[in-house]
Amino acid sequence: MATYDFIFSSLGLEDWCAAGQSDAPMSMAALLQKTKGTTGEPESLWDTPFPSMDALNESCAAFPQSRDLTKGLEEGFLAVKDSMSIVLDPLTQPLSWALDGTLYGMLNTPWWIVIPLLLAVVFFVTKSWKLVAFVAASLCLLAFIDYYRYAMETLAIIFVCAFLCVLFGVPIGIAMSRSNMMQRLTVPVLDMLQTLPPFVYLIPLIFLFSVTESKLYGIAIILYAIVPVIRLTNLGIRLVDKDVIEAADAFGMTSHQKLFKVQIPLALPNIMAGVNQTIMMSLAMVVIASLVSAPGLGVLVLQGIRNLELGVGLVAGLGIVILAVILDRVTKASLARINASQNQ
């Protein structure tokens, strides 16, 4: 007999409890008790257990144990998994195509086209020769130590995922800024996405999609990295000077004109700060995503851990740092250019 027997007896649920009774020991502790022949009755008030699921289960066998909860969740997920896959699979298929296509494109174009192309993009967004030289040196260093292929894989994944983050994140952020209701609904989801340990949302994805499909890590990266661009778009639009918005209203702008001619241009510094954060977060996630078959420098880090290859792991880590610095400097420089054109 256990501590909380009185609850079930006072509620008259003994019959219901007895229905769940079985003689087989349900846990190791129960087995030990059974063999020792002692009862589970606590000796003093000091040892009274919290009325948890397991403690209540001791009093009433029909009451679920906590492992039934996790098991139920798993079974529930497995039950809806197939129907979810039917909907989600075709919806997310373009992501696989985009990732595979970009990876194929970047890896099969010769280096003497890809590197100048990247440098041209850097110059276009930053207009700074210094930065172009820095990026050129970094890429050449990576290529020289034969990490070019891995670095390009990582970059290709980041490009696709960051682009999709902006593509979906900015409109979500705009929607949030326009309705307080939308903001109240979205903020808890964003909080959850941001604080959930990144490994945790790999788990349901593994169940949903095949590990061989590239969209698996694509979705993980996008979910993890989309948060800042949404938040900062929302914030940026909400922070637009109220007086300017009032002037736009007073001159009879439609809400469409207001959005594209006033709000988005004025929120652009904040949106770009969000894009910078999104790129940095997708870089962090692309390493973790190598656990679920994402190619790139992360694979080498993983190899370093698995096979205790210290040198490989360290150099790959350094390569990630170099990529991070490049991406950060380039996005920050383009952000500074936008800021300079509209400082007030």
Next chain:
Amino acid sequence: MERNIKISIRNLYKIFGPVPDVALAYVRRGMGKAELLEKHNHVLGLQDINVDIHEGEITVIMGLSGSGKSTLIRHLNRLIEPTAGEVEVDGENVLAYDEDKLRKLRREQMSMVFQKFALLPHKTVLENAGMALLVRGFSVQEFEGEAKKWLARVGLEGNEYQYPHQLSGGMQQRVGIARALASNSPIMLMDEAFSALDPLIRSDMQDLLLELQEELQKTVVFITHDLDESLKLADHLVILKDGHIVQQGEPQEILMNPNDSYITDFISDINRARVLRVRSIMEKTKEAPEECAGDISERDNLESVIARSNGDTNLTYRVVRKGNQVGILKMEELVKALVPLEAAEGDARSRY
């Protein structure tokens, strides 16, 4: 000369709070601002406002901060919705307008100048000046000429391709005025347009506004907390306090006959010699004075008359309008008029 009524505000109330309609009933039964805030947690913004704004005049709405003047001007183009009352523009009830008609009104009938300029920081001065036209769907090439014309008119020739942050405050507000003028709307709303500028530039801008007004004859509604400014600009002066109108009328009339101690306090600090004009204090008569020291215009201010008399209080002047005598002015009377009057007692429309 009586002009058409362009905008007519009738029994306008604005109450801020969760259930303004309920609060309105209390206010109509005579509850004051302080009591309403304390007992029902609603802020009385505007209370029973009735103003006729005449075409081609500058109507100045003056009050201290919190008096509801900025709230009032935003009712004219419905940036703020009233709790009760009517706003008519050219005889049409603006409050009945749907979104499209309201947008048309804002685009074509009314333009607005703001205290904090509210220019678009990412657009050039030229694009800012043409904002009203841009909103109506014209391209930059199409409105360039018009915008340049108005920028030149407010003295900003050569600054067209600069950005607002490269200009000083006074120049930014000139862009604001050019933007309002370029919309070619008959009504111009100016919300504390010059309050953020330093005194010398403010005076320049007031002169600019009067000069433009002479030429364009727009219907201007001007908000200010500065009495000197309102006396300089106003054809019709409305004084607001705590959301209700204390007195309205011709500025000279208000100066000579303040009907409330609030206004008396207000006008006690001003330079009466500069704002009062001969016509307000002269004795109306067609008879020629016995000893005439000379002719003065009815539009002269007292300062100029004192300067002319060299401080001699025994003189008498003949007041003329277009060459004909309309009255006489004794210097003795002039000196008396420089002392502020107490509010005419019993006339005070105190609401508390």
